[in-house]
Structures are given as C-alpha cells and as structure tokens.
Amino acid sequence: MIKILISLGLMDTGVNLLLVALGYVEAANAPIINSVNPSNAAAFVDPIPQALVLTSIVIGTAVLALGLALVMKIYDKYSTLNISEIRGLKW
Secondary structure, three states: OHHHHHHHHHHHHHHHHHHHHHOOOOOOEOOOOOOOOOOOHHHEOOOHHHHHHHHHHHHHHHHHHHHHHHHHHHHHHHOOOOHHHHHHOOO
C-alpha cells in the first residue's frame, strides 16, 4: 500500500510538471502591468496554469496525508499492508 501512495505522489508531480511546462512562454514577462512592461497580452505568461498547479499541490498533499492515515489504520487493524492478505480476511 505504501508503494501505491508513492506512485500516486509521483503521478501527481508529473502532471504538475506537465502543466507548468505547457504554460511556459519564452521571453515573456510576469503578468504585471506597469510603466516598464508593455500592456501587450502576448508579452505575458499565462498565470492560469501556475494557479492550477498551486491548487493541485495542495490537493495532492491532502490526498496523500489522508491515504497515509488510512494505511496506518489498516495496519493497526490487520497488522499487515499486503493487499492480498487483507482481501482474504473475513470481517
């Protein structure tokens, strides 16, 4: 079960990296309009993927924490983390 949680975390990180890579624009500025930066929309980086990744990081952390808590409770009850053994047990 720990391996499942680790793989879930790796997949979450991979999706986050993909979203950040898709939002990258070469030679673009932060989306802050002031006297130095022009107001041309093509000169700015899109902030939406960055906001989505930030939200995804928080949600992924919460999911992993909940999953780890469930794994700890399962270990306390069955004294094993082997899924095959847990499936074979009767309630």
